[in-house]
Amino acid sequence: MKSMLPNSWLRYGSNALAGKALWLWRKVVDLIWPPQCPLTGLAVSDPGVVHPDAWVKLTFLDAPRCAICGAPFAYPLQDDMVCGGCIGRRPAYDRARSALVYDEHSRALILALKHAGRTDALPVFGRWMRRAGEVDLKNGGVLIPIPLHARRLRQRRFNQSLLLAHAVSGVTGLDVDPHLLRRLRPTPSQGGLNAVARRRNVAGVFGVRGKACARVRGGRFILIDDVYTTGATLEACAKVLKRADAENVTALTLARVVKPVDPLK
Numbered sequence: 001m002k003s004m005l006p007n008s009w010l011r012y013g014s015n016a017l018a019g020k021a022l023w024l025w026r027k028v029v030d031l032i033w034p035p036q037c038p039l040t041g042l043a044v045s046d047p048g049v050v051h052p053d054a055w056v057k058l059t060f061l062d063a064p065r066c067a068i069c070g071a072p073f074a075y076p077l078q079d080d081m082v083c084g085g086c087i088g089r090r091p092a093y094d095r096a097r098s099a100l101v102y103d104e105h106s107r108a109l110i111l112a113l114k115h116a117g118r119t120d121a122l123p124v125f126g127r128w129m130r131r132a133g134e135v136d137l138k139n140g141g142v143l144i145p146i147p148l149h150a151r152r153l154r155q156r157r158f159n160q161s162l163l164l165a166h167a168v169s170g171v172t173g174l175d176v177d178p179h180l181l182r183r184l185r186p187t188p189s190q191g192g193l194n195a196v197a198r199r200r201n202v203a204g205v206f207g208v209r210g211k212a213c214a215r216v217r218g219g220r221f222i223l224i225d226d227v228y229t230t231g232a233t234l235e236a237c238a239k240v241l242k243r244a245d246a247e248n249v250t251a252l253t254l255a256r257v258v259k260p261v262d263p264l265k
């Protein structure tokens, strides 16, 4: 039977054909439901793209910052400068990096992902996080999403950290391992707690799964979460990985609560 498809499609074999069919399907979908900016709802060129009007309001985190925890400094200093907080109490992770300042604009993006199921922006988030964690990501390692307790997972239906880990994997090619860590018990909300209370709240909450201990020994890991608030959760996870003899642990988040630090005070 004569095919109804153009010759140029058939020439490249079935994979190319499937690719073109998908491309065509996307064009039809875009015509019916044009892609919208997850922040403004304005029409954009591709799914997940942030409209330029909203993009200029986002604040990307960059140097100058603490060489360990990534806290932004109020003015430029040498690259290896460490903040007073890290000098006083060295974090369990080796380095923490975040793509955005957590403010009303980035908060709206994260809420759209967590509560409105706007997963279309994930590829863009993956690219932003790759840029923020570039130094560690290019050295390789396994991406580990911060685990949710089973009860919370049932309520929310998905773990936003796992979605972000897959987004980072999509642009780096690094593996995601969601089964290496587990949350041993649910924790009360961290909202309104200071750094010390948050650390206490998550102490002993995470563990390395028994069968995964051999995979942790000598390995490099990148913990993935949506927001770094005080770093307590990421530190609790880094601590159990280090106790299981991980060689290097980085914390990488989409956004971070910041208070510019004067490193000389």
Ligand SMILES: [Zn+2]
Binding pocket: 066, 067, 068, 069, 070, 071, 082, 083, 084, 085, 086
């Ligand atoms: Zn620091």
